Amino acid sequence: MKTRKFWGIPTVMVGIVLVATSCQQDMNQPTVSAPVSSKSIETTISNDVQASSMNQEVVTSAAEYIPDLNSASFNTNGMQKVKRYNTVVVTLEEPDHESFPKIITIDFGTNGFVGKRLNVLKGKIIVTISSKHTRTYTFDKFSINDNQIKGSKYESFNGSDTWTYSDKDTIVLVNGNTYIRHTNRVHKLLDFNNTPFIFNDDTYAITGDIMGVNPDGKVYTMTALEDAPLVAYTGYNYFIKGKLNISYEGKSAVVDFGEGAHDSVATVTMDGETKEINLAETTEVPHP
16 A cells, blocks of 8 residues: 555544543533443444544545645645635635645535535634644534534644544534533554545544543543554444444443444443444434
8 A cells, every 4th residue: 555645534533532621620520320221321322423423524524625735845825815616615824835824714604515425514614734744623603414513623644644633522412412522543544445635435543532521411431442443434424343442430331343344333242241233323413
């Protein structure tokens, strides 16, 4: 496999915990204990996978409209300050042609733009390119299928097939429920499947952990196992392979996403029992 030496579109999924003081205070709020059922763990797993898919949509959608600035000089003299792609408006703000930061605003409008993964995007993604290998994503009234995305994402590229991410996410669902997710993770390109300039068919291995708070105020953590990393196909909403551990209200379980099939089926093993679940059926997060 050839080495990709430019910014790709790594899938945004689970990763290592990033503990910020404000979020940690929210996560430490006391909650009323209740018996932990397998159903509650299944729902938490499914909802987090769907929230992760929203993270993926942010980076993949942004990358569709951000020009490649990884040339030797990073000269943007030939770039337009404002460019339209159908109803999407991309605006470039920069101090000069050579230096950083470079700020790119991608405006999907207020009526709803249907992306390549058939998700409806509204609002703005603001990408701040602060150096050759680092980007920060923030949002202005941005939503995916009317689920509002708040917070920020930090992305770093090592120059050869590996990306690291740190996210501070708050997702406000259509029904008003809120998820808080703080992550840090590593994405390794496995294969660009003979299409080095088409990113939505790339395959990645993902390792790391996540700490989240579900709408009931319950804290959960997930860890992608080093010996069985999660495998993601960029254009697909679910992991196609790999395992992770989940800890929720004193219970732990192992989730197995299978051996490569493009489906929404996984197995959950808890208390010595293994059960098959359909992630598309147990989720609270609206998806196409």
